[in-house]
């Protein structure tokens with residue numbers, strides 16, 4: 131995408147890959163409403179673009195995002211935030227069909243940590259510092275932190291982390307299963323390059339299979355086991371209506387590479 135934004139940079143560093151870079155460096159990528167509106171627009175755009183198979187969200191070396199914008203929030207009243215559904219548009223990210231990879235270096239605090247938790251895959255640079263410090267400013271997680279963090283790291287850790295507001299490391303995030311792995315930041319930008327490589331690999335598969343697979347895994351976080359298994363089986367059966375399943379299995383039998391048409 132070549133569209134110009136104020137608070138993010140949208141690019142395509144590799145065929146099939148959309149890269150969204152949060153870009154409010156002076157505020158450590160604090161997530162204000164304008165940034166979030168642009169992020170949602172760029173994600174919808176990438177989701178609708180047939181050339182794109184996977185999406186990477188990243189920030190800067192110093193900060194993935196230091197949280198929701200405290201200066202924007204501080205004077206809001208209850209009726210402001212309730213009646214204007216403050217931050218409810220964050221949920222739009224969960225409607226994106228294509229896989230989203232968060233490439234996190236530096237601070238991922240508050241809403242920044244919650245944004246990273248919304249991604250399908252989280253790659254943590256060795257420089258990453260995660261935290262849910264809302265308790266320190268008299269509020270609580272509001273972008274899914276309590277729910278997604280508890281599911282990712284378990285109840286006791288989620289309680290300890292959110293009740294003290296202490297930060298945790300990339301190593302801890304990976305050991306607990308919140309991040310899939312740590313990328314050593316030997317050279318600047320290593321985690322983004324790794325995320326783009328991973329996104330390009332995913333983008334080389336059948337987009338239909340990839341999106342159905344993402345939908346199936348997500349059901350594990352939303353429904354019970356028997357409903358989840360039923361949904362998975364329906365989605366599995368659904369793939370037999372696609373040209374990509376015919377092509378993928380024929381290519382295997384004929385000992386050649388598949389040529390997916392995403393149809």
Ligand code: HXC
Pocket residue numbers: 156157158160161196197198199200201202217237239240241242244263264267270271272273274
């Ligand atoms: C607004 C922020 C900000 C934030 C940093 N800045 N975080 N502005 N909202 N969340 C601004 C600073 O005010 C400062 O602006 C500039 O970015 C650089 O930050 P410094 O503090 O000078 O940098 P440093 O000393 O390196 O400290 C980095 C930091 C600290 C440890 C990350 O900035 C910090 O603690 N930030 C707040 C973290 C936080 O509490 N996040 C949770 C927010 S609540 P100036 O103009 O002075 O240069 C939240 C709710 C979630 O996220 C609910 C979501 C639905």
